[in-house]
Amino acid sequence: MSLNNSATTPNINAAAQAVANLSGALHGLHTYLGQGAAINAVMGPVLPGEPQSFEGIEQRLGEDVDDLFHKGLGLEQGEVQPAHFPDADRTAEAIQQLRNAVRREVDSALLQRQDDILQTCTQGLTQIRNRVQNILDTGTGEDGGVAGLRTNLEDIAGEMKKYRLTTSSDINHESRLEAEKLFDESLDLLNAKLRAMQEADFRDAELQQKIDDCGSDDDEEATRLNRQASMNDKKRERALKAIVQHFGGDVRSLSGGKPEDIKLVIKESTLTKYGGQNIVPKFLAWIATHSDTYYVIAAYLRRICTDVDHEQQVHWQPPTKADRYARVPQIHRRRYAEQSEKFYRKLQDIIPDDAWSHITAPFHYGVNEQLEAPAVEEGDGPSALFALLSIYRMRGTQYIQSQLEIVLAGAREFCTGRPQNKISKIRDALRECMRVGKPLSWGLTGQPIRRALTARNNAFLIPLMPFDDHKITRQEDCGTDLDRMLTVIEREANKLENDMHLPKSDNAWTASVAVIGKQDLRDGFWQAKSFGKGKGKGGSKGRKGGKGKGSKGGRGKGREIAYRSHCPRCQIQGCIEHCDKADHEICNTHFNEARQKGSITKRNGEVFTPRRPMKRTSLALDSDERSMLSGLTAAFKKHKKDKSTKQSEQEENDEEKAQQAFLGQIMRGVSRS
Incomplete structure (x- = not known):
């Protein structure tokens, strides 16, 4: 199959989507039909009026159930004591026995009914699942049915995959293509509207010249020319309004707030701690609300923020003042330079001095700071934004x-x-x-x-x-x-x-909605907001003022759990547990691991060495040593058990002999007397 790079790319994407949908749907359906969730979905919830047990039936009957039981015992209506029962206790006992017998039969019948329904449902789902499997394996019809179609689409998907691998190996290729496409569309609209504004300017100059040449006695001609000039001004205003609306239409989606509430604030602490990408959403919202001022450079600023090579952590670089904005189209190059100067002054006002000194100096950027950029020239606003995001974008492992x-x-x-x-x-x-x-x-x-x-x-x-x-x-x-x-x-x-x-x-x-505490969700511990003083009983899970599990008057379990909420997180990579004390660096689990190994590496690369390494135990032995130690331990325990058994038997024999000797002495004394 031949692929045309320009004409068939959408068809290839559609084929890939069809393959994913078809294959995923069939396999997902087959897996779903083999799970309990399918049975629950088919059977559905129990109907509100359907009894599930004897209690449900009894609740329906209400007070009539007692009359039924009395009739079952052969009692007449209103008769409290039958002749064949000697007392009321026997009557109550008989009624209770009858209740129990009926309860067993009713519950057994209802359970059997549910089992029958479940078995029927399971058999039906199994048949459907087998049909789906048959479609997946063989298909139907002369051309192979769905299976044949799936095979053809998988072949197309394979060719599409090869095509995509040859066109781009960039993991962010699609997102960058989307940013480039949006930039090109914005640029086309900008050029078209600026061309209309330029034509309006030329037309305005012509009309003004004609108005000046018009005589004072020709009022009708002057009125006509003024009307044309007014229409020309409206044409210019419509073009500018279209540009502003294009860049300002997504204000709410970018910021979630009203346009007048959006203010651009950049702090040194924010840049240092969270990186430049932290200000991107707010900046995009701000530039959208100020598109009437920066309507020419808005498309360039948006692409700087959104067109990012995440693998190399490099933003798209805009045209620079150093090459006189050569990459900017001639039709709006002059306006680009003017708005770039204005934007440069705006950034200079809101960016802290320390950060601004880094922006206006040569800098390195990229995931390993492998790229070098010259200092931003004065008045080059888009390049200043590029420098800001490149310098303060958190790089590498950080x-x-x-x-x-x-x-x-x-x-x-x-x-x-x-x-x-x-x-x-x-x-x-x-x-x-x-x-x-x-x-x-x-x-x-x-x-x-x-x-x-x-x-x-x-x-x-x-x-x-x-x-x-x-x-x-x-x-x-x-x-x-x-x-x-x-x-x-x-x-x-x-x-x-x-x-x-x-x-x-x-x-x-x-x-x-229920709110649960900030807890270690892996072990289920609840974290208290204050220390609970134990009173020797009970077991609240560390709630404020709760009872702990310690001795009377002591600090119980509540204190231990609450204390962890004020302690730092473990510094080992990927661990979310808290330390037991505020001055500890790692949790108990990794501390014990460090004691066994002798040391452990923290997420920042530092090596943590415990003061007291764990003594050599069976965990530190090799397999031969462990097996030998296990054998010796078992032999020692057996010897100790045998020895204690022999000692107990010997003690019993000695005690029996002593008792017999004592009884003999008594008998001899009695016989003498």
Whole structure:
């Protein structure tokens, strides 16, 4: 099959999507039909009026059930004591026995009915599953049916994959192509509207010349020319308005606030701690609201922020003043220079002096600072923005670690507030980790998030069942599964919000939905806000003023758990546990590991060495030494047991002999007397 680079690329993408949809749907259906979730979905919830036990039937009958039991005993209506029962206790006992007999029969019948329904449902689903398997394996019809179509589409997908590998090996190719496409569209619109504005300027000059040449006695001609000049001005205004609306139409989607509320504030601490990419969303919203001032350079500024090579951590570099903006089209080069100068002064006013001194000096950038850039010339605003994002973009392991920590903290984020407000930040960090090839452990990311949400509300329990631990095949690289789970969480949270008629705010969720404490979700410990004093009983889980598990008057379990909430996080890579004390660096688990190994490496590369290494134990022995030690230990225990048995038998014999001797002495004394 031949592929045309320009004409068939959309068809190849459509074929790839068709392959993914078809193959995924068939295999997903086959897997789903073999699980318990399919049976639950088919059987559905129990009808409100359907009795499930004897109690349900009894509740339906109400007071009539006693009359039924009396009739079963042969009693007449209103007769309290039958002739064949000697007392009332016997009557009550007989009624209770009859109740128990009826209860057993009713419950057994209902259970048998449920088993029959379940068996029928299971058999039906098995037949459907076999049909799906048959379609996957052989297909139907002369041409192979669905299986044949699937094979053809998989062949197309294989060729498409080869095509994409030959066109680009960049992991961010699609996102960069999207940014380039948006830039080209914006540039085309900008050039067209500026050309219209330029024509309006030429036309305005011609009309002004004609008005000046018009005599004072020709009022009709002057009125006509003035009318044309007014229409020409409106044409210029419409062109400028179209440009402004093009760059300012997505203000709300970028910022989530009103245009007048958006202010551009850049702090040194923000740049140093979070990196330049932290200001990008706010900056895009700000430039959209100021597109009437920076309508020419807006497209260039947006591409600097969005066109990023995440593998090399390099932003798209704009035209520079050093080459006289040679890459800028001639039609708007003059306006580009004017607005660039104005934007440069704006950045100079809001960026701190220390950061500005780095921007206006030569700098290195890239993942390993392998690239070098000259100092930004005065008046080159877009290049100053490029320098800002390049210098303060967290590079290498530091940047990746910052994104990883956002994902690891996801479980704590979902413990309180509105889940939808947390998903965007976590998903961005997750996809950033996936772009740079950082594997994510399900036990540290997805599992705690699922536990936190199911603990808050049962509405998340069934939708998140496909993400049970045993159903995640790639436990150590779960980025795709975690991304899918975030989508499910967002959908179910919106559904729960609509069902409960909640406002879209954190306060509404906190007031109406269960909130769980900031806890270590892996071991289930709750963290108290203050120390609970133990009173020797009970076992609250560390709530404020709660009873601990210690001795009377002592500090109990509540103190131990509460203390951890004020302690730092363990500094070992990937660990989310807290240290036991404020001056500790690592948690107990990794401290014991360091004692066994002698040392352990922290996330910043430093080596932690415990003061008291663990003594050599059986854990530190090799296999031969361990087996020998186990044999000696077993032999020693057997010898000790045999010895204690012999000693006890010897002691019993000695005691029996002493008793017999004592009794003999007594008998001899009696016989003498």
